[in-house]
Amino acid sequence: MSSIEDSHSLLLEACAAVGLSAAGAEPIQIGENALWRLPRGVVARISRPGQLAAAGRELAVTRWLRDCGVPAVRPLAHLRKPVDVDGSPVTFWHELPPHRPGTAADIAPLLRRVHELPIPELALGILDPFVRLAARIDGAATLEDAQRQWLRDRLIELEKAWLGLPPGLPRSVIHGDAWRGNVAVTPTASYLLDFERTSLGPPEWDLTATAVGYGTFGTVSEREYAAYCEAYGTDVMTWAGYPVLRDIRELRVTCFALQHAAADPARHRAEAHYRLACLRGENGRRPWGWTAVG
Incomplete structure (x- = not known):
């Protein structure tokens, strides 16, 4: 817009x-x-x-x-x-009625309900976790050639890893963008929002959004993450396929930041390039303390 x-x-x-x-x-x-x-x-x-x-x-x-x-x-x-x-x-x-933003623990039981539903006769499509990534890498105007090539190589590497994910939870309807900002809490109920990316795929994709908030961004506290896992009934970070999903999400949010940096370098270049440096192993171990872009 x-x-x-x-x-x-x-x-x-x-x-x-x-x-x-x-x-x-x-x-x-x-x-x-x-x-x-x-x-x-x-x-x-x-x-x-x-x-x-x-x-x-x-x-x-x-x-x-x-x-x-x-x-x-x-x-x-x-x-x-x-x-x-x-x-x-x-x-x-x-x-919606007057509401407050949700917490990680608020969205977890709603996700579990969605994941447990029978698959409907709707043309939902299969989750594509790499949608628009190649275009965002190509359009990232603040990158040097070597940085752009690193991102392209990383994208290819993760596409291959995605195809080799180990067994996990049964495929289901997934929300697709299951962070706490997409739940609204009124005095009487919690509501899911924003189904633009709803599709069929591994439930772990939804669960990884909050896990990355905890383990990568550092915006979800240890107590909040424990409450989230308890409310859903499992901890996705213990699944053998989690590092692949985590790495894909980290690449996605880095490319999102680079897209904003191309449009407004003064505001977003520093954060976008900090994220890229983290992915390249230049800033130590997670959590990296990434800040919101948008």
Whole structure:
């Protein structure tokens, strides 16, 4: 989303197309995806251009979760498909009651419920943990040639390791972006959010998000991580395949930071290149104390 003005223009067109009022619309978040608060307890989500299929899948997933009794954000019932505005899909949701951000222990039982559900007859697709990585490496303008080649080689190495993962938990529906920011807690319930990356894959992929917050970022405390493992029922860090999933996630968040560094070097170059140096073994053992980018 290039600007709040561009986002608002898309919002007005989408609302007009479905007969919803955009009077007094308030921006909640403007980024790769944009969220707007509309009258009558409605939230509009504007996704990145080219994500029409993903937005439609997200609507289908949340309706399926509702039918399964899993608390999650709910789309407006009468709008079954995203609105396509100049290639940007727009979806409409019921606003959650007043809530606080979730903790690691809040998301764990919700993930377990999702992982235990029977696989639905939905076109979810298979998890691709390497999506957009090659493009982000190629587009990382702050890299030197040797750094870029190291990342390309690392990507190839991890793609091979992914194919050789040892046995683990049974394949299931996975959330795909299962960090604590994607759970909202009200006085009466916890709700899962953001199903853009929901797919079929190893449940350990979801569990690794919090494990990396603990073991790599250092943003999840030892007590929080212990509560997370207890709430889910297992510790993914004890699984033989964990180092591969950890390394893939570390590469993903490093490439994400490099993408931001290319757009705004003054703000993000230092963090992005610190992460890269960590991956290359130049900053000692984990946790590395990485800070948020975005």
